[in-house]
Amino acid sequence: MITLIHGDDLEKIERSIIDLTAGVKIERIDGAKLKIKELEEKLLGESLFGEESVFLIERLFKNKTKKDLFQFIFSHKDNLSIILIERSKLNKRDLGAYKFNTVIEHALPQYYFKFLDDFYPGNSRNLDKLYNELLKTFEPEQIYYSLIKRLRSLIAVKTNSLSHSEVARFAPWQMGKLKHQARLWEEKDLVNFYKKLFEIEVKMKSSQMPVSLDKYLDMTIITELN
Numbered sequence: 001m002i003t004l005i006h007g008d009d010l011e012k013i014e015r016s017i018i019d020l021t022a023g024v025k026i027e028r029i030d031g032a033k034l035k036i037k038e039l040e041e042k043l044l045g046e047s048l049f050g051e052e053s054v055f056l057i058e059r060l061f062k063n064k065t066k067k068d069l070f071q072f073i074f075s076h077k078d079n080l081s082i083i084l085i086e087r088s089k090l091n092k093r094d095l096g097a098y099k100f101n102t103v104i105e106h107a108l109p110q111y112y113f114k115f116l117d118d119f120y121p122g123n124s125r126n127l128d129k130l131y132n133e134l135l136k137t138f139e140p141e142q143i144y145y146s147l148i149k150r151l152r153s154l155i156a157v158k159t160n161s162l163s164h165s166e167v168a169r170f171a172p173w174q175m176g177k178l179k180h181q182a183r184l185w186e187e188k189d190l191v192n193f194y195k196k197l198f199e200i201e202v203k204m205k206s207s208q209m210p211v212s213l214d215k216y217l218d219m220t221i222i223t224e225l226n
Contacts, residue, residue, distance in 0.1 A: 002077050004095075006086035007106035011142050013087060016104055017056065020083060025053045031060030031084075036068050043073075043080055058085040061094055070098055077101070109137070116150045117177060120184035124225040131221060140214035144200065147217075151194045157182040158190055193224055 005016050029042055034057075043055060057073075060066055073082060084100075089107055115130040134143055156167045157178045167178065182190075200216060203209045209216055 001101045003102040004084045004100045005104045006090045009106040009108045012106035027053045029057045031057045032062045054081045
């Protein structure tokens with residue numbers, strides 16, 4: 001049986017993995033650079049020992065030889081339990097190329113990305129509205145860590161560190177949006193705001209937060225991006 005889980009809501013993806021693998025042995029495989037011989041050894045080797053395992057194969061769609069790998073996987077789908085994980089939303093062409101037993105999509109709403117895309121100085125009023133809308137659906141921790149990731153990407157673009165792992169894999173249209181957003185920041189302000197976010201994490205780990213994370217982050221957005 002082959003299950004595909006994809007999307008950009010990473011928290012829900014992790015929940016699905018936990019739900020689907022409860023009580024069974026898990027074998028994790030990075031599929032991005034996986035070779036066909038290595039895949040054969042991992043999948044068939046486990047079954048020879050009679051152990052029932054669930055194989056979690058991540059990033060297989062990024063493999064240059066994915067066609068051969070998928071052909072092998074589907075030839076053994078009746079005897080193995082395989083969960084394919086893609087931590088991004090797959091396009092219709094990739095989804096339609098293979099007949100999975102189950103497809104689970106966990107996509108973030110568009111206003112989630114609007115909040116991240118609109119994160120720049122002078123936009124605090126709009127951001128505050130979006131932020132409070134997000135809090136109705138998402139935990140403040142998820143929003144917080146998404147912000148950290150976005151700011152790291154903006155710093156990489158602003159400082160022309162385009163080989164940085166945060167941005168190196170981005171498509172041209174994604175890079176174009178980041179460059180536009182980065183131009184709305186002064187480099188020193190961008191770095192300083194990132195440092196303030198990092199300070200929040202230090203305070204959380206040391207239990208020194210004066211108020212809850214959602215309120216503290218709200219105040220930071222209002223005061224720093226006004």
